Amino acid sequence: MSQLSEDELHQLAMTTVGQSLEADGYEFLAVNSAPKKDPQFVCTKDKTLHFVVVRHVRYPQNPNEFDSELMNQVKEHAIKFKAKTYYAGVGFANASDYDKPLSKNEPYAINFNGIKEI
Numbered sequence: 001m002s003q004l005s006e007d008e009l010h011q012l013a014m015t016t017v018g019q020s021l022e023a024d025g026y027e028f029l030a031v032n033s034a035p036k037k038d039p040q041f042v043c044t045k046d047k048t049l050h051f052v053v054v055r056h057v058r059y060p061q062n063p064n065e066f067d068s069e070l071m072n073q074v075k076e077h078a079i080k081f082k083a084k085t086y087y088a089g090v091g092f093a094n095a096s097d098y099d100k101p102l103s104k105n106e107p108y109a110i111n112f113n114g115i116k117e118i
Contacts, residue, residue: 004102010035013056013090016112026050038074049083052115056090059098063089063111071118086115
C-alpha cells in the first residue's frame with residue numbers, strides 16, 4: 001500500500017484551493033505549484049489583487065493554524081502591490097479511519113474551510 005507523498009498532498013491541496021477560488025470568481029494571474037514558493041496563487045477579483053498561500057497538513061494537525069511570521073512576510077510583500085493576503089489551509093485524513101495513514105488506493109477526507117484574509 002503506497003502512501004501519499006508530501007508533494008502529492010500539496011498538489012491535492014492546490015487543486016482543492018484552485019477549484020474553490022475559480023468557483024468564487026477569481027481570475028488567476030500566476031500559479032506557483034512548488035511547495036513553499038509563496039504565494040501559490042496570484043489572482044484578481046473585483047479589480048483587486050489577491051495573494052493566496054496554500055499549505056496542507058495531515059490529521060490530527062489543524063489546517064486553520066498557520067505560521068504567522070511567514071504570513072506577515074507575504075503580507076508585507078503584498079502591500080507593495082496593493083494586494084490582499086490570504087491563507088488557505090487544507091487538512092487530509094484517511095476517510096475510513098482518521099488515524100490510518102493516507103494511501104493512494106483509499107478514499108481521503110478533506111478539511112478545507114475556504115481562504116482566510118490575513
